[in-house]
């Protein structure tokens with residue numbers, strides 16, 4: 607019986623993970639759920655699923671929480687996200703943003719099996735997360751659909767000598783065909799309306815700007831120890847091929863399926879076995895054409911900036927990520943135009959000089975410094 611800590615249980619990844627896990631009560635037990643603002647949703651889940659431990663960001667919600675879920679023991683705040691890990695052998699990371707970095711690192715250090723959806727920690731500190739996992743023997747399995755697809759197309763997830771490149775697919779988001787001049791007027795509601803996936807707000811805006819694909823290039827770099835030159839982004843508007851691996855002999859392997867996160871979650875949970883996920887198979891007789899094209903970097907400057915940050919190395923991706931988190935929050939708050947997002951990133955990357963050598967403390971320092979710099983930045 608696997609004991610699972612589900613970090614970010616109240617979000618979109620949380621919903622999908624709970625759906626898969628509760629289909630297999632003989633294999634998986636939810637031992638920890640964590641919530642940020644949605645303590646009510648978390649309390650009802652804990653009561654219904656008899657979850658023994660939960661983590662809340664705000665201790666003020668404890669009394670109301672315990673009225674709903676009296677048998678659940680509570681932890682609080684950032685330290686709680688780390689302390690709760692002792693009750694699990696498998697950790698699903700579904701927190702959004704760098705807020706998930708400390709628990710991800712702690713889980714890697716503690717030798718847990720890590721099912722990673724939360725990509726921002728890999729962007730800020732991928733080298734460190736992977737090193738810590740290696741040192742402790744922690745297994746890392748990607749949940750991000752593209753990385754899970756790549757994992758499936760590689761031999762046991764390892765990039766061997768015969769691999770020529772990774773073909774990372776991207777839907778292109780809701781603004782793939784919008785006239786360029788209209789981009790500056792798009793609203794948060796339009797940006798959050800992804801054509802193929804239902805996800806949290808932040809990743810939806812990132813998908814619209816293609817920053818999400820930029821973050822995923824950096825994520826792939828660390829997950830598969832693959833240089834940026836071997837990672838190629840391809841627009842594939844139908845989101846049927848979730849990514850591909852091209853081999854030396856001319857073979858290209860693709861993983862295909864419905865755009866539903868329950869598939870990669872089920873894959874990673876059961877690996878190397880297979881379990882049902884609740885997702886139906888593709889019906890190839892009903893599929894329309896599958897199309898592919900290179901991304902337009904004038905339309906999607908965020909993707910160019912992500913490659914540039916990766917090239918620069920060190921903490922440049924950490925600065926890029928923190929600047930993006932702030933810029934997206936300001937866009938969602940109607941403080942910035944959609945087209946201001948890459949401007950904020952560009953300014954932060956050129957204003958903040960980062961060291962090549964860093965440790966964990968420096969990562970948090972540059973994350974905080976970048977947030978302060980970008981919070982009121984005029985563009």
Ligand code: NAD
Pocket residue numbers: 613614615616617618619620640641642643644663699700701702703705723724725726749750751803804805806807808809867
């Ligand atoms: P979401 O906004 O729906 O949920 C975010 C979760 O994080 C919530 O449970 C919230 O309680 C928690 N959270 C937010 N801020 C927190 C903080 N400061 N401290 C503690 N907890 C906090 O987001 P999502 O769409 O589920 O995405 C979660 C992560 O998974 C992101 O990193 C995203 O890039 C990645 N991801 C999501 C999808 C998807 O389909 N949703 C696909 C691939 C990768």
Ligand code: MG
Pocket residue numbers: 750751752822
């Ligand atoms: Mg993805």
